[in-house]
Amino acid sequence: MSEGTVILKLGGSVITFKDGFMEANPASLSRLASEIHEAGREKLVLVHGGGSFGHPLAFKYKLHEGFRDYGQLEGFSRVHLAMRKLNRIVVESILAQGLKAVGIQPSSCVITRSGRIERFETTPLEKMLELGITPVLYGDVVPDLERGFSILSGDQIASYLGIRLNAEWIILGTDVDGLYTGDPKRDPEAKLLEKVTLDGLKRIIDEIGESSTLDVTKGMYGKIMELIPAIEKGVKVLIVNAKERDRVLKALRSEKVRGTLILRS
Amino acid sequence: MSEGTVILKLGGSVITFKDGFMEANPASLSRLASEIHEAGREKLVLVHGGGSFGHPLAFKYKLHEGFRDYGQLEGFSRVHLAMRKLNRIVVESILAQGLKAVGIQPSSCVITRSGRIERFETTPLEKMLELGITPVLYGDVVPDLERGFSILSGDQIASYLGIRLNAEWIILGTDVDGLYTGDPKRDPEAKLLEKVTLDGLKRIIDEIGESSTLDVTKGMYGKIMELIPAIEKGVKVLIVNAKERDRVLKALRSEKVRGTLILRS
Numbered sequence: 001m002s003e004g005t006v007i008l009k010l011g012g013s014v015i016t017f018k019d020g021f022m023e024a025n026p027a028s029l030s031r032l033a034s035e036i037h038e039a040g041r042e043k044l045v046l047v048h049g050g051g052s053f054g055h056p057l058a059f060k061y062k063l064h065e066g067f068r069d070y071g072q073l074e075g076f077s078r079v080h081l082a083m084r085k086l087n088r089i090v091v092e093s094i095l096a097q098g099l100k101a102v103g104i105q106p107s108s109c110v111i112t113r114s115g116r117i118e119r120f121e122t123t124p125l126e127k128m129l130e131l132g133i134t135p136v137l138y139g140d141v142v143p144d145l146e147r148g149f150s151i152l153s154g155d156q157i158a159s160y161l162g163i164r165l166n167a168e169w170i171i172l173g174t175d176v177d178g179l180y181t182g183d184p185k186r187d188p189e190a191k192l193l194e195k196v197t198l199d200g201l202k203r204i205i206d207e208i209g210e211s212s213t214l215d216v217t218k219g220m221y222g223k224i225m226e227l228i229p230a231i232e233k234g235v236k237v238l239i240v241n242a243k244e245r246d247r248v249l250k251a252l253r254s255e256k257v258r259g260t261l262i263l264r265s
Numbered sequence: 266m267s268e269g270t271v272i273l274k275l276g277g278s279v280i281t282f283k284d285g286f287m288e289a290n291p292a293s294l295s296r297l298a299s300e301i302h303e304a305g306r307e308k309l310v311l312v313h314g315g316g317s318f319g320h321p322l323a324f325k326y327k328l329h330e331g332f333r334d335y336g337q338l339e340g341f342s343r344v345h346l347a348m349r350k351l352n353r354i355v356v357e358s359i360l361a362q363g364l365k366a367v368g369i370q371p372s373s374c375v376i377t378r379s380g381r382i383e384r385f386e387t388t389p390l391e392k393m394l395e396l397g398i399t400p401v402l403y404g405d406v407v408p409d410l411e412r413g414f415s416i417l418s419g420d421q422i423a424s425y426l427g428i429r430l431n432a433e434w435i436i437l438g439t440d441v442d443g444l445y446t447g448d449p450k451r452d453p454e455a456k457l458l459e460k461v462t463l464d465g466l467k468r469i470i471d472e473i474g475e476s477s478t479l480d481v482t483k484g485m486y487g488k489i490m491e492l493i494p495a496i497e498k499g500v501k502v503l504i505v506n507a508k509e510r511d512r513v514l515k516a517l518r519s520e521k522v523r524g525t526l527i528l529r530s
Binding site (some may be wrong): 103 | 306332339341345346349355356365366368369370372373375376389390393397398407408413
């Protein structure tokens with residue numbers, strides 16, 4: 001039986017230095033590329049965030065507000081060019097391992113409506129997977145039918161492709177170990193959740209919603225919210241700390257690894 | 266009445282040094298970007314060829330033969346990265362004029378069958394045009410349903426978009442003045458054809474087909490063959506020498522200019 005498809009999302013904080021300006025983290029990228037190579041998955045789609053390549057520029061041009069004036073279109077160009085630059089660095093890291101990878105530009109093949117994916121041409125990407133190429137997508141500014149343009153996050157892309165490609169796994173490589181019962185940086189009682197069902201997750205999200213102190217955790221649950229549609233369709237989600245050596249490798253190999261596993265039931 | 270859409274194709278020989286290896290021609294690009302700016306067309310789609318960025322690498326990996334072995338996939342990556350680099354340079358030239366431009370990656374949104382476009386997701390591109398952005402496409406390696414991958418020329422993209430976007434004009438910016446009755450480099454009697462109809466063009470192509478000496482001219486007619494479907498749909502085609510100052514400017518303004526005009530009838 002052929003292996004299932006895996007969508008691996010690498011957070012911007014893992015592959016760039018967040019406090020820099022358009023500064024990639026080559027050591028981290030090289031290690032992760034080597035783990036991806038070692039894992040030897042047949043069908044892998046890589047999606048990455050923007051970190052210090054995307055966020056500062058997107059903020060400068062107020063792209064999250066959608067199209068307000070012509071001047072912002074410069075921002076559309078600039079943010080996209082910055083993300084393309086990061087994408088090239090990621091693709092080159094993968095190629096350096098002898099793997100085959102081709103970047104895929106979301107703003108060429110996706111259109112959103114009020115920030116949600118409305119159309120996504122995935123035929124070229126699927127053909128690449130079939131050939132043995134790892135498509136590498138990224139968070140991008142994309143044309144939007146209502147707002148002119150909007151920021152499409154890597155998380156939304158990962159969730160969408162998880163469903164569309166009927167993926168076995170979505171692996172979220174982040175800079176934390178997984179989901180906690182509280183904010184591990186403030187609360188010494190906070191425990192890592194090793195396994196959560198969709199119902200359990202929804203209960204936790206409700207509780208978080210009522211709290212105003214758990215900012216860090218909230219950010220994390222925000223990412224998870226994006227993945228709920230995929231989890232509902234039966235795609236297994238695993239959150240691991242991609243800054244720690246071999247966590248992504250083990251996740252890709254479906255081996256036991258520290259992290260949070262989220263299942264439909 | 267709003268202006269019609271124009272597809273401007275710039276040949277690789279115009280924007281790169283053909284004898285170099287991945288060497289752009291910044292002076293030529295900067296002049297052309299300034300002509301594009303001065304022309305002030307509302308709806309412009311730019312398509313460029315590969316020149317010394319595309320051809321040498323594509324040849325090295327034998328990409329024109331389609332998918333034969335896994336090693337060629339490295340070529341898919343490398344040729345695409347090279348073309349993306351040239352595309353960035355073209356986009357930056359346009360941005361430097363204060364215009365808004367976003368590159369569009371054909372291998373993200375096009376799939377071919379035996380080298381011919383089978384699907385082309387143009388919604389994002391059309392939305393960009395509506396916003397006032399100039400989409401900038403390029404010849405690329407794209408996934409192919411029969412051959413694994415194939416080389417998609419800028420000429421085929423220009424012709425396809427001319428039809429799909431119901432364009433008023435396709436302007437071919439090349440390194441010659443237009444179509445001649447013979448090879449102007451060998452035949453002093455060769456005359457520039459200022460205006461040709463589709464029937465006239467087909468007659469000429471038949472004649473050329475029987476001759477084995479007109480290599481240069483043959484190459485040019487090959488490009489025109491690609492555009493016949495668009496001409497049949499009523500898109501006007503104008504071939505001008507983009508290496509000569511103000512030819513592209515005049516063409517974009519629909520002013521009288523040295524070149525070859527091809528009309529359906």
